[in-house]
Amino acid sequence: MNAGVRHALPSVGEIGVVRVELGVRSYDVWVGAGVRERLAEVVAGVGASRAVIVSARPAELVPDPGVPYRVIEARDGEENKTLATVSALCREFAEAGLGREDVVISCGGGTTTDTVGLAAALYHRGVSVIHLPTSLLAQVDASTGGKTAVNLPEGKNLVGAYWQPKAVLCDTDYLRTLPEREWRNGYGEIARCHFIGAGDLRGLSTAEQITASVRRKAQIVSADERDAGLRHLLNYGHTLGHALETETGFGLRHGEAVAVGTVFAGRLAGALGRIDQARVDEHLAVVRHYGLPWRLPANVDPDRLITLMGRDKKAATSPSGHLAFVLDGPVGAELADDVPESAVRACLAAMPHD
Numbered sequence: 280m281n282a283g284v285r286h287a288l289p290s291v292g293e294i295g296v297v298r299v300e301l302g303v304r305s306y307d308v309w310v311g312a313g314v315r316e317r318l319a320e321v322v323a324g325v326g327a328s329r330a331v332i333v334s335a336r337p338a339e340l341v342p343d344p345g346v347p348y349r350v351i352e353a354r355d356g357e358e359n360k361t362l363a364t365v366s367a368l369c370r371e372f373a374e375a376g377l378g379r380e381d382v383v384i385s386c387g388g389g390t391t392t393d394t395v396g397l398a399a400a401l402y403h404r405g406v407s408v409i410h411l412p413t414s415l416l417a418q419v420d421a422s423t424g425g426k427t428a429v430n431l432p433e434g435k436n437l438v439g440a441y442w443q444p445k446a447v448l449c450d451t452d453y454l455r456t457l458p459e460r461e462w463r464n465g466y467g468e469i470a471r472c473h474f475i476g477a478g479d480l481r482g483l484s485t486a487e488q489i490t491a492s493v494r495r496k497a498q499i500v501s502a503d504e505r506d507a508g509l510r511h512l513l514n515y516g517h518t519l520g521h522a523l524e525t526e527t528g529f530g531l532r533h534g535e536a537v538a539v540g541t542v543f544a545g546r547l548a549g550a551l552g553r554i555d556q557a558r559v560d561e562h563l564a565v566v567r568h569y570g571l572p573w574r575l576p577a578n579v580d581p582d583r584l585i586t587l588m589g590r591d592k593k594a595a596t597s598p599s600g601h602l603a604f605v606l607d608g609p610v611g612a613e614l615a616d617d618v619p620e621s622a623v624r625a626c627l628a629a630m631p632h633d
């Protein structure tokens with residue numbers, strides 16, 4: 280890890296608030312030490328008289344919501360992102376007597392946010408949900424923006440709904456026990472923010488980096504909630520990133536794969552004449568600053584990667600023989616859906632390998 284990377288967690292008092300503007304569905308994302316203690320206040324604002332807390336963390340890490348509640352244990356991990364989990368949650372909501380005016384609270388990483396968010400979207404055709412994300416990845420990305428989904432054997436995130444939370448409480452105290460690999464998982468998403476309009480976040484505290492990343496995401500989601508255009512920017516570095524996750528059997532964590540994908544996106548943009556060499560180099564510098572991997576793992580097959588990238592959801596609109604990437608350029612990052620396969624192949628061949 281780059282010696283410059285410190286997980287600079289804030290002292291009490293350093294709190295950021297980001298508003299996600301979506302008309303009557305607008306909400307705040309709170310970032311800082313101890314912000315989970317605002318839960319009761321937020322629940323009171325929702326007007327719920329009962330809560331179900333679905334938690335992948337020990338009970339003592341979950342604050343009192345201020346109304347009668349039941350805690351349901353959850354498990355993080357991609358293998359639990361299933362319709363069976365959502366069905367089990369909805370049955371527990373029913374057993375707890377949760378009504379349409381009540382509230383569901385998630386406490387955990389991205390899997391918990393996604394499954395609980397989807398269960399909340401479906402139960403009684405939609406009940407209020409509040410997220411308490413506990414991993415850096417979930418705080419920076421998954422908990423904000425209202426995308427919820429589970430996997431099918433046929434593919435990742437194939438069944439889901441847009442369901443915005445009433446609030447998100449990103450308590451940085453949850454990060455104090457995060458394993459190093461989980462930090463990297465989140466830093467991959469923070470690093471890609473550098474290239475999608477968040478500015479240079481290096482040198483800021485962790486809480487400031489989370490706040491700035493969420494602020495950029497909030498701007499994008501407010502402009503394009505349903506992912507019709509601008510929201511594609513959030514997938515910077517993800518086209519190769521998703522392919523690498525699959526090709527390595529998830530041996531690379533999401534954020535690590537996105538980091539390699541970000542370096543690749545910079546090199547590809549350079550090869551296509553969209554950015555100069557200094558900007559290409561900036562991609563590597565930012566990724567390395569966060570202590571993230573930047574080389575292709577050993578033994579990945581370029582043909583397989585190209586096939587997988589062709590299946591990426593943003594590639595569906597590409598003309599045949601071309602691939603779609605979110606690429607940097609003279610006016611910033613944008614979706615380029617006309618990247619010749621030959622250019623991708625050449626760039627892959629030129630990527631440094633482990």
Ligand code: GLY
Nearest residue numbers: 420424426510513
């Ligand atoms: N994680 C990408 C998005 O929310 O659109």
